[in-house]
Amino acid sequence: MVVTFKHLEAFVWVADLTSFVRASERLNTTQPNISSRIATLEGLIGTPLFDRNGAKVHLTSKGQQLMSHARAVLAARDQFLQAADEKALTQGILRLGVTEMIVHAWLRTFTLALKAMFPNLAVELTVDMAAELERGLHARQLDLALINGPFQYPAASEPLGRYPMIWVAAPSLGLSGPLRTEDLAAHPILTHARGSWPHRLVADHFHVRSARLVPSSNLAACLQMTVDGMGVAVLPKAMANRELAEGALVTLDYPWTPDDLDFQARYQSEKAPGHVAKAASLAAQVATDFAAVNQ
Structure with a gap:
């Protein structure tokens, strides 16, 4: 038995989401599968990686020591895929959060362009208020959020323009x-x-x-x-x-309106795979094209 990418993905997502159940949902598998992967990884390493007391799980000192290395391995895999420049190799699910304004403006154009860029990447869409989507992004329930400010949490971003x-x-x-x-x-x-x-x-x-x-x-x-x-x-x-x-x-000719909506494509650059950043850049281009025609 050897350590695989699936073991490391389970390790990282359980740590980030502090839950075996949420990690299984994120990786589109079952909670027993995630538990099995973590148990196998712990067996290979010879020490527990998580404390399992209470509703949430937390990294042990050994888990904390190994986490940066696990992220580095997964990042190296992502860099390999980018260097290969074969978009069909990018697979999985992009959890995308958008506000309703984006839905009615240019979401369809964006999702079609995203499908052309990454044909094997599925999109799981959440439509909600900006504040709720930002909280979901911060909690790693979303990979990419196309939302307006003001913003509460720091994140990498691509400007999507201002909407009067x-x-x-x-x-x-x-x-x-x-x-x-x-x-x-x-x-x-x-x-x-x-x-x-x-x-x-x-x-x-x-x-x-x-x-x-x-x-x-x-x-x-x-x-x-x-x-x-x-x-x-x-x-x-x-x-x-x-x-x-x-x-x-x-x-209507009325002298006051609320401030323009300042939209950004936001994601967690230190944890997100490379295709999330590419999707954010694509959203910025689609938004620019939309504004050139409609604003």
């Missing part, structure tokens, strides 16, 4: 010309989900006015409600381009 927010409404509401705060407050104000950065900014702006904020965790539904004349909305312009072009929505 605009006020929009259905033409049937008859809102034209320079508008005052009370003009908007006369209608329900449809916003991002409660707890999101744009919602906080809108809530702060209207906090002393009698405005009715209607947050939504689904921006597509928020957009449709606005088209249907159920209120005014502040949304990323990139999401409303089609409706504006078709005349289903009009831009």
